[in-house]
Amino acid sequence: MRLPSAAELLAAAQESYLHTMVRAQIDWVRAGREVDADGRPADCPAYLETIGKHLAQDPETTDGALRFWDVMVRTGVLHVDASRSLAWPGPGAIALKGGDAQSAVGAWRDFLIEYLVACGEKAEDDPDVPKECPGITFIVDLYAHGGPVPVDRLASNLDAGAPTIIELHSNALIHAGLVERRGPLVGVTPLGKLVCHTLLQEATGMTIPVLGCYADADAVTLLNALAAYRMEHIGDEAQGWVHARSVEAGVAEIVAALHEVGPFARRAGLDLLAGTFGAQFGQEGRNALVSLTADPKLGALAHGLLTPEEKRQVDEPSRAATMWALVDLAEMSAATRPFPEMLQECGYVGQPADKMPKLVDGLADTEHPWAVHLLDAMIAHHPEAVVVEAARTARRRLPGPEREPA
Structure with a gap:
């Protein structure tokens, strides 16, 4: 998965309407605000005014606003001191407004996920809302499309009221900075991808790599990871990896790792040396590939990636290398x-x-x-x-x- 830097994600978060609302709440409770026995604002009209709800204090609006308060408490943005019946900024607020972008983004991501859970709980209370549409399902389904899609396509498999429901959900997620809309198209923002990344990891129990996260890894770890990458992302990950060391050192590490990894990772390493995914290793990679043709195990695999001119410079692969390649290819198949x-x-x-x-x-x-x-x-x-x-x-x-x- 490709994500911007923490600083870029934080800047995007701070531009969202939802982040502005949360910052307003942090400022509102900074001196301490009285809460009732349920840990909610004792002065509800004043609270509603801080989040722009002063013009419509009907029961539904008030309920939604109090759910929003509960999310801030559950995520530590606000801290309720039950013994004193007061609310203060919590540790989450310190992270959000602190100087460390990584911590701020992490705190905001956790808040957004809890916010989506709350949106889903609200939707489940409404019999008119299709169960497949609440917050988390909506954004993950949208992310799975791989890019912006027409709203009509999202509604195609839902009930007759789906377009209106989708409109409501997409607007809420736009305010959260998770979704953006351009004309008839709606798509997930980088901040939304960050949230989806966390949700998918939690749901599958698998580690889903983010581009750039293997820059400091050893070559074996890198190649094993690249074996599961989409083709269009391999070059970028390799570029970040080689940037953290010299090209010569990177080539040597890749060559040494080829004997230690499985066939898919091995093919990724050979393709990196060959320049299949870009010129990260340049001529050094091609030279290493030529040298590998003499390897009794990897020789035939390397030979298959040579140019006609390079093949004229080396001997044909040995029988041992050819047989080894046949087994490697069979394992992949x-x-x-x-x-x-x-x-x-x-x-x-x-x-x-x-x-x-x-x-x-x-x-x-x-x-x-x-x-x-x-x-x-x-x-x-x-x-x-x-x-x-x-x-x-x-x-x-x-x-x-x-x-x-x-």
């Missing part, structure tokens, strides 16, 4: 499809009968950790008896019993 389909895609089915036994026998000679799984897959799923027998013969030379590959 098996990660995304069933074993029978993997065998088809990798070209192990329908080959001349006199060719396959020799090829399969060579798989047992590689030091690739996945070779045993490839042979087990052939034994369990290959449709041709001659290949199954060759795989079984080769498998006996490797440790461990035959088993259905997981």
Whole structure:
């Protein structure tokens, strides 16, 4: 996920109407404000006036304003001293108005999430509001579209009253600085992406990287992370990583890491050296790629990324490197499809009968950790008896019993 700097996010937050309202509340309670037995403002009309609700003090408006007060208390923006029946600025207020942008953004993010939860609770009390529309669901669904979308598209799968409901939700989120609207299009702002990032991590239990967060990581960690990146973001992350060290040091770290990572991360590293995602490593990366063609394991993988001119400068990959590459590619294929389909895609089915036994026998000679799984897959799923027998013969030379590959 791509996010601006903390300073930029804070500036965007401070421009929002919601942030202005919260700052007004902090200032209003700075000298201490009396609260009732429920911890809410004793002087409700004065409180409503500070948030611009003095013109409409009907029950619905008052209820919404008091929910807003409760959110500020729950997030520590306000602190209620029950023993003295007074409200003061809380630790969240100190973070919001302090000089540290990272702390201020973190406090504001937590407030926004609690605010969205409160919006959802309010919507659940209203039978006219579709359950799929409240705050958090609305913004995450909007983020999932990947860019601004017409309001009509958001309403297409909802009830007849959905356009009006969506209008209300989008307006509330615009005031919060989470959503922006340009003509008929509505989209998530960078601040909204920050909130979605936190919500999605909490919902999935997974770490969703933010571009730039691996600048200080070692090469193994970087490559493992890049294996899960969208293609268009890999170059930016690599640029931030190499910026924290010299190009020469970065190339050396990547080369050393290639033997320690899995096939997807390994391919990401080779592509970085090749310049597939940009010129972060320049000619140093290309030179390293050429040198890797002599590696007994990585040679064939590196050779496949050379230009015709570079290939004329080096020898053909060794048989050992070629066999190692075949296993690496099979492991990548098996990660995304069933074993029978993997065998088809990798070209192990329908080959001349006199060719396959020799090829399969060579798989047992590689030091690739996945070779045993490839042979087990052939034994369990290959449709041709001659290949199954060759795989079984080769498998006996490797440790461990035959088993259905997981």
